[in-house]
Amino acid sequence: MLKTTVVGSYPRKNKPKDTLRKPTVSDNEAMEMIKWAVEDQCNIGLDIITDGEAYRENMYWFYQLRLDGINCDNKKHKQFTVGGSMEGVDLSKVHNLVKEKGGFGIECAVINEKIENPRWNLAKKWRHAQDWAKNGVIVKQTITGPHMLSRFSVNERKDLYKDDIQLAFAYADCIKSEIAELEKLGCKHIQLDEPVLTEAPQECIWAADVINSIIDAFPKLKFGIHVCGGNAHRKRGYFGRYTEMLDGLKKLNVHEIHFEHCTLHYNMLDVFKDWDFNGILSFGVIDQRTDEIESVEQVHKRIAPVLEYFDKDRILISSECGFGHVPLEITRAKLKILVEAAKSFN
Numbered sequence: 126m127l128k129t130t131v132v133g134s135y136p137r138k139n140k141p142k143d144t145l146r147k148p149t150v151s152d153n154e155a156m157e158m159i160k161w162a163v164e165d166q167c168n169i170g171l172d173i174i175t176d177g178e179a180y181r182e183n184m185y186w187f188y189q190l191r192l193d194g195i196n197c198d199n200k201k202h203k204q205f206t207v208g209g210s211m212e213g214v215d216l217s218k219v220h221n222l223v224k225e226k227g228g229f230g231i232e233c234a235v236i237n238e239k240i241e242n243p244r245w246n247l248a249k250k251w252r253h254a255q256d257w258a259k260n261g262v263i264v265k266q267t268i269t270g271p272h273m274l275s276r277f278s279v280n281e282r283k284d285l286y287k288d289d290i291q292l293a294f295a296y297a298d299c300i301k302s303e304i305a306e307l308e309k310l311g312c313k314h315i316q317l318d319e320p321v322l323t324e325a326p327q328e329c330i331w332a333a334d335v336i337n338s339i340i341d342a343f344p345k346l347k348f349g350i351h352v353c354g355g356n357a358h359r360k361r362g363y364f365g366r367y368t369e370m371l372d373g374l375k376k377l378n379v380h381e382i383h384f385e386h387c388t389l390h391y392n393m394l395d396v397f398k399d400w401d402f403n404g405i406l407s408f409g410v411i412d413q414r415t416d417e418i419e420s421v422e423q424v425h426k427r428i429a430p431v432l433e434y435f436d437k438d439r440i441l442i443s444s445e446c447g448f449g450h451v452p453l454e455i456t457r458a459k460l461k462i463l464v465e466a467a468k469s470f471n
Contacts, residue, residue, distance in 0.1 A: 126467050126468050126470070127437060127442055127467040127468075127470050128173065128440075129170075129441065129442055129463050129464055130407055130441045130443045131166065131171060131175055131443060131447070131448070132175075132267075132318075132383060132409075132443055132444055132447045133175050133267045134181075134184075135166065135175070135177035135447070135448050135449065135456070136179075136448055136449065136452065136456050137158065138158070138161050145183050147181070149182055150179075152246070154180070155179075158177060158180055159179070159250055159253055159257070160253065160254075160257050161177075162254075163254050163257040163258050164257060165457070166262075166460075167258055169457060169460045169461055171460065171463075172441075173262070173314070174258065174263070174265070175254075175266075175316075176250055176254035178447070178449065179449075184273075184318060185274055187245070188243070188245060188269055189274070191244040191245050192243055192244075193242040194239045195236055195237070195278070196235040197234045200232035200233055200235065200279075201233060201235055201279045202230050203230060203231060203232075204230045205229055234277075234278055236279065236281055236292065237281055240292075240298075240299060243300075243302060245303055247268065248307045248309065248310045249310075255312070265314035265315065266307055266315050267317075268315060268317055269317075270300075270318055270319040270336060271296040272293055272319050272321060272322060272328065273318065273319055273320060273321040274293070276321045277321070278292060289328075290331050294338065297336075297338050297339050300317075304346070312346075313345075314346070316348075316351055316383065317348065317350045317351070318350075318351045319332065319336070319351065320352065320356070321355075322352050323353065323354045323363035323364065323366075324362075325365070326365035326369035326373075327369070329372070329373025330373040331373075332373060333374070333376035334376070336350065336377060336379075337378050340377075347380045347381070348380055348381070349380065349381030349407065351446075352382070353383075353384075353446045354385060354389075356446035360414065361388075361414070364390075366391055366395075366396075367384060368391075371399060374396065374400060381405040381407055381441070382405075383408070384396075384406070385408070386427065387411070387412055388409070388445060393408065394431065406434075406439065407440070408443065410442045410443070411442075411444040411460070411463050412444070412445055413445055413446055413447065414445065414446075416452070418455070418459060419459065420462070421462060421465050421469060424463065425466055425469075428440075442466070442467055443463070444463070
């Protein structure tokens with residue numbers, strides 16, 4: 126049967142106000158969240174899961190808060206473009222889109238010293254998650270990638286990091302130190318999340334070099350990279366096409382690539398017309414941005430065209446992105462359909 130996975134975030138059991146930056150939790154609370162999320166995903170029948178990420182304030186803030194050299198108290202506004210082709214995009218449905226400027230703005234942490242000393246404790250979290258996983262379920266460790274962390278920072282120390290590239294390499298060094306601890310405790314699967322590449326697809330070329338610096342440092346581990354169009358409050362925010370990142374994607378040394386598929390305004394598979402990727406493709410056949418529950422037949426229809434490029438043993442079926450902002454019962458219902466569709470696909 127086909128294998129199933131998830132992208133990353135899972136709903137909290139006790140849901141707080143649905144904000145991008147959820148309240149900080151204690152270590153004990155984090156471990157309870159992880160145990161519950163792992164058991165819930167295992168009960169659904171998924172093959173490859175995550176720890177649920179519920180302990181994060183959000184996917185970038187969690188990392189920046191726990192690094193030296195970053196001022197998270199006095200944030201500064203940063204403007205982003207939408208990036209890539211807007212052909213076929215209904216701008217009236219874009220979350221937080223500033224039509225006049227062609228983008229959006231957020232408050233970002235400020236770089237004011239050397240970035241160092243990560244205090245993320247991902248290895249302890251992963252070990253706890255894998256210990257609670259049953260029936261051979263694999264827990265992959267998700268980590269926000271260096272490109273996104275660099276882009277979601279305001280760099281006021283150009284004497285230390287002259288541009289986003291150098292800043293991304295500094296973040297990469299911190300990520301490598303954390304992965305080294307993960308490897309010591311037995312973790313073998315790492316997923317780097319890089320959604321902001323679809324905001325600036327032309328940066329994928331240098332981002333690939335930074336990502337490869339992480340991958341190449343751990344030859345015994347399997348690395349995946351997840352590239353989506355954003356998922357803030359279940360709305361896509363970036364619109365660069367995968368074909369616009371092709372030169373950078375070809376440089377990546379990843380074992381798995383995780384793409385959106387079922388709700389894109391273009392054909393994701395076009396990227397493989399000019400990219401002979403020999404790894405595993407994980408792709409979204411479940412839409413976490415809507416409450417509508419897919420049918421097994423819908424999922425099968427979304428899988429079928431991918432088999433023109435990849436054999437069954439080289440694909441994973443998944444959601445488009447994470448479920449962190451999705452009601453729990455809807456999340457469970459959608460993932461049960463995912464598992465059922467995998468079991469029944471011929």
